Amino acid sequence: MSDSDFFQKVYEVVKQIPYGKITTYGAIAKKIGASRSARMVGYALNASHLNEDIPAYRVVNRKGVLTGKHHFQGTNLMQQLLESEGIKIKDNTVQNFDDYFWEP
DNA sequence: TGCGTGACTAGCC
DNA sequence: AGGCTAGCCACGC
Numbered sequence: 001m002s003d004s005d006f007f008q009k010v011y012e013v014v015k016q017i018p019y020g021k022i023t024t025y026g027a028i029a030k031k032i033g034a035s036r037s038a039r040m041v042g043y044a045l046n047a048s049h050l051n052e053d054i055p056a057y058r059v060v061n062r063k064g065v066l067t068g069k070h071h072f073q074g075t076n077l078m079q080q081l082l083e084s085e086g087i088k089i090k091d092n093t094v095q096n097f098d099d100y101f102w103e104p
Numbered sequence: 105t106g107c108g109t110g111a112c113t114a115g116c117c
Numbered sequence: 118a119g120g121c122t123a124g125c126c127a128c129g130c
Contacts, residue, residue, distance in 0.1 A: 035128090039127090044127095
């Protein structure tokens with residue numbers, strides 16, 4: 001809570017996502033009191049690659065699409081990580097998204 | 105200093 | 118039902 005609490009709050013919420021679960025930018029934004037700033041959540045996650053403890057791959061857009069997979073190393077790293085947790089993905093979209101959704 | 109852009113979402117046409 | 122616009126805020130050029 002000092003220079004950039006927004007980013008810090010985003011990081012804390014993302015860290016709390018349990019194994020095998022995913023959430024959305026909007027849910028995080030709403031949790032930290034910036035429901036209309038979902039873009040900033042994505043922006044924060046973009047910067048989170050500097051923080052090893054941030055499982056940003058568990059965050060997708062509201063449709064369950066891996067919109068940010070291009071920001072990960074490789075081409076399908078994000079998908080691989082999610083699949084390794086038991087989440088089915090097809091065409092960059094999480095199957096049974098509502099079943100895996102986790103609200104902070 | 106100012107405009108454009110972006111890991112988004114909800115609402116309007 | 119589907120496409121477009123507007124709102125948010127930080128950062129780069």
